[in-house]
Amino acid sequence: MDFDPTPQQQDLRDAVAKLGKRFGHEYFVRKAKAGEHSDELWQEAAKLGYLGVSVPEQYDGGGGGITELAIVCEELAAAGCPLLLLVVSPAIAATIVARHGTEAQRQSLLPGFAGGTLKVCFAITEPDAGSNFHRLTTVAKPFDGGYSLTGRKVYISGVDESDKIMVVARLEDERTGKLKPAIFVVPANAPGLTATKIDMEIVSPENQFQLYLDDVRVPAEALIGEDPEAGLAALFSGLNPERITVAAMACGTARYALERASTYTATRAVWGRPIGSHQGVAHPLAHAHIQVELARLMVAKAATLYDAGRDLEAGVAANMAKYAAAEAAALAVDTAIQSLGGNGMTTEYGVSTLLGAVRAGRIAPVSREMILNFVSQHLLGQEKSY
Structure with missing residues (x-):
């Protein structure tokens, strides 16, 4: 049992803390109250390699793990300027792609996560189901060459900042006929997709949204992974x-x-x-x-x-x-x-x-x-x- 960080982890913690102090809580509050995003901090963290610390090296990342990403999240918050989309984009979306995406999906998406040029939000929560994936009503139906997604999501962070949305839907199992969770990468500007901002009593540069998916059509390669059973x-x-x-x-x-x-x-x-x-x-x-x-x-x-x-x-x-x-x-x-x-x-x-x-x-x-x-x-x- 070793309670000491590695020298690399300590260097990362010190460097991120230094970056956080350059921006600080006043910057965070000013951005939030002006209805703006903390883009400057995100871009600086990307330039220094902090957004991609957990992305594999072969996809331009730092090759670390969730331990390193947690250090980045903690130290920016300890400086009073947390980045919520660190949790959503690198932690959730990039990890799913790295672990379960096809090689084509990894090559297409992971360098963008690592460089901070790609933001992907995550849509699982629904008004009547919460995040209980057994009760989700957003359904994906196959059609020739892809899938059609229909449903509703709520409390989805950062839709207005994101290039793509990772949508959790239920897809029919061909073997049993039952609906099982599946994950799709959907362009944020896809036809049939509507986002409505939710007013929140939280001081934050990131916003929350309701999503409406009305026959949103995506190609077959939008399904994460090659096996629908792995959802x-x-x-x-x-x-x-x-x-x-x-x-x-x-x-x-x-x-x-x-x-x-x-x-x-x-x-x-x-x-x-x-x-x-x-x-x-x-x-x-x-x-x-x-x-x-x-x-x-x-x-x-x-x-x-x-x-x-x-x-x-x-x-x-x-x-x-x-x-x-x-x-x-x-x-x-x-x-x-x-x-x-x-x-x-x-x-x-x-x-x-x-x-x-x-x-x-x-x-x-x-x-x-x-x-x-x-x-x-x-x-x-x-x-x-x-």
């Missing part, structure tokens, strides 16, 4: 990195909030001494810090298991990491705001602007309740509750 495995190969990188981002956000708060409480003097000298202020911050460090350990474990190809164990750890990190981030931001008093609610001090994002982190991409259901059923042997 479920491909889906999970993307969902576990999603949970891991979301957790890493939450840990980074928590670190940012606690750094802001601890700096403030160490220098804010009332009655002749810093407010951080009082246990009523210091202990909640210390407690939150401990929870964040515990969550970071689980993120590292989940990423290590995933990169080792131990998918079943990685899935369990990824869910736990996401749960722990979301709870720790919500605690850290709330504690930071309380520590700053009235200043905690101002834009200037840069912590209240995190409230919406960390609260959403307890819901998406999988809710804390569903993770608890998973743990109680599969790890503690309890009867299924739903």
Whole structure:
């Protein structure tokens, strides 16, 4: 058991942290409130090779794994400028293509992921099914030379920034006649595809959308992989990195909030001494810090298991990491705001602007309740509750 990063991983962490500090939380908030995207940060991260750290080297990537991508996600968030599309495009979409795409799909798509010139969003969630792939109503029907997709998706991140959309639909199994998950790469401007922005109370440069697919026709090569039977495995190969990188981002956000708060409480003097000298202020911050460090350990474990190809164990750890990190981030931001008093609610001090994002982190991409259901059923042997 080795808790030390490799020299390359430490260099990556230091370099990404340096980049994040060049932009910072003020840049992030300014972009969000202006209705703009953090394009400059994305382009700079691409130029420095950070977006493609987990893409195989033969496709112009860094040849690392989800461990390295999680480092990028965490350190940008720790600087106050997280990139949500890191989770969506490199973590989910690029991993699915790298693991399950055809060689033609890898050659066509992966260099764009690595260079940051291609953004692909991921559409699984539906109004009535959530992300329960057994209940998805978006259906793909074969026609001569391709597939027709019809259905509806909701809470899809970054549609307005993306060149393509990775759509999870249900395709009829030729052998059994049953509908099974399949993944298609659809141009964002495909005829029959309509996107409607959802107004959210979250400070973020990335937007959420509803998608309507009305007989959206794609060629046969839009289906990820050569085997329609492999759709479920491909889906999970993307969902576990999603949970891991979301957790890493939450840990980074928590670190940012606690750094802001601890700096403030160490220098804010009332009655002749810093407010951080009082246990009523210091202990909640210390407690939150401990929870964040515990969550970071689980993120590292989940990423290590995933990169080792131990998918079943990685899935369990990824869910736990996401749960722990979301709870720790919500605690850290709330504690930071309380520590700053009235200043905690101002834009200037840069912590209240995190409230919406960390609260959403307890819901998406999988809710804390569903993770608890998973743990109680599969790890503690309890009867299924739903």
